[in-house]
Amino acid sequence: MFGAENVYSLLKRAGMFLKSKGLSEPESDAEVLLSFVLQTKRSKLPLMRSQKLTDIQVSQYEKYILRRSKREPVAYITELAGFMDFEFKANKNVLIPRPETEILVETALKLAKKENKNSVLDLCTGSGCIAVSLAKLGKFKDITASDVSGSALEIAKENARINNVLDISFVKSDVFDGISGKIFDIIVSNPPYVSHEEYNALESELKYEPEIALMAAECGLFFYKKIAGKAGKYLKDNGFILIELNAYKAGEIKQIFSTGGYKNIEIIKDYAGLPRILKAENRC
Incomplete structure (x- = not known):
């Protein structure tokens, strides 16, 4: 050519x-x-x-x-993606880390330092970029990362090794189903939140990414409802949850957590001014 x-x-x-x-x-x-x-x-x-x-x-x-x-994404061609100034392996088993998700990490780091929080659970960890970045940049004593996909967990484990992180516990779990006997100061998550209708309208590049990590039932709200309904049992008193938002359904998601009894709910905007992160404190 x-x-x-x-x-x-x-x-x-x-x-x-x-x-x-x-x-x-x-x-x-x-x-x-x-x-x-x-x-x-x-x-x-x-x-x-x-x-x-x-x-x-x-x-x-x-x-x-x-x-x-x-239209195959560059990150899948090179099998490399940058996130928080670190390098991560990426393939079609995991979502490509995105700049907007860095806000989730930055918020968790600030919160942990301000509130003296030292344990965190990363739900739907995917490539492990959130958990690994928290381990590299924070002072957490306990980090657990979970995902329902065994293939994704293997990539996450490899990314931990690539970045010389040895103290993350990786657990195969469908949201909280595999998490038992532990409670955390902070729960972070970038869950699937694209509805079936939204998925059909996505640009071609996104169709290369794993559907299981993108799409969610109940108009994209399934995981928000599931996490809001159960997170309180896995959070310490006055623990926090930080979750990435479908920017176009921020109001509905905020209502889900408000109805779930969480307090001090705050919406944090991304670089484009869109609502991107929900921060909420445990009801206890």
Whole structure:
């Protein structure tokens, strides 16, 4: 498709090709994928503009560009995703970590420091990005991460090893069903919250991500109801729950937790000004 070219000409042609396919950030995608092929930082590419690629490198890059042209996310092509300035493995068994979820981690860290909280449960951990980031950046004595997917837990465990985190307890659990005999200061979660109707309207890239980690019954509210109904039993007195929101159903979700008896409910907005995190204190 591209032939034996240097970094500059290869990037230019790849960017034009991705743009012709309707990609929103073709130049950025082309750079990320080429830096992955060359095993170098993206910021160094301008300094390498005259460097020639081997036939094997060109062939590999061509395959990656074709995959991206079909809307496969870059993170699944490289099997790498950045989150909280750490690097995580990502594949089609887990959601790709997103910048908005960093607000959940930042809020948990501030809360733990202010309220002297030192135990946390991460429900629906997926890639483990939340639990691992909390372990790296906080001073928690006890971190438990759970997921119903065994495949996701294997990725989460690998991400803990990659980031030199050894003190997270990983548990296979359908929400709270596998959690027993423990209570926590903080429960965090980024649960599935896309309704079936919303899923059908999602952009093509999101269709590559696991449905089990995206979709929820009851118009996307199933897990909010389940967590609100049971979280109190797993929280210490005056413990907190922090949960990522479907921004378009924040009012309904807040009502679910209010009806559940939680107090001091607060909605925290994301970088775009959308309601993104619900913070609530245990009813006890």
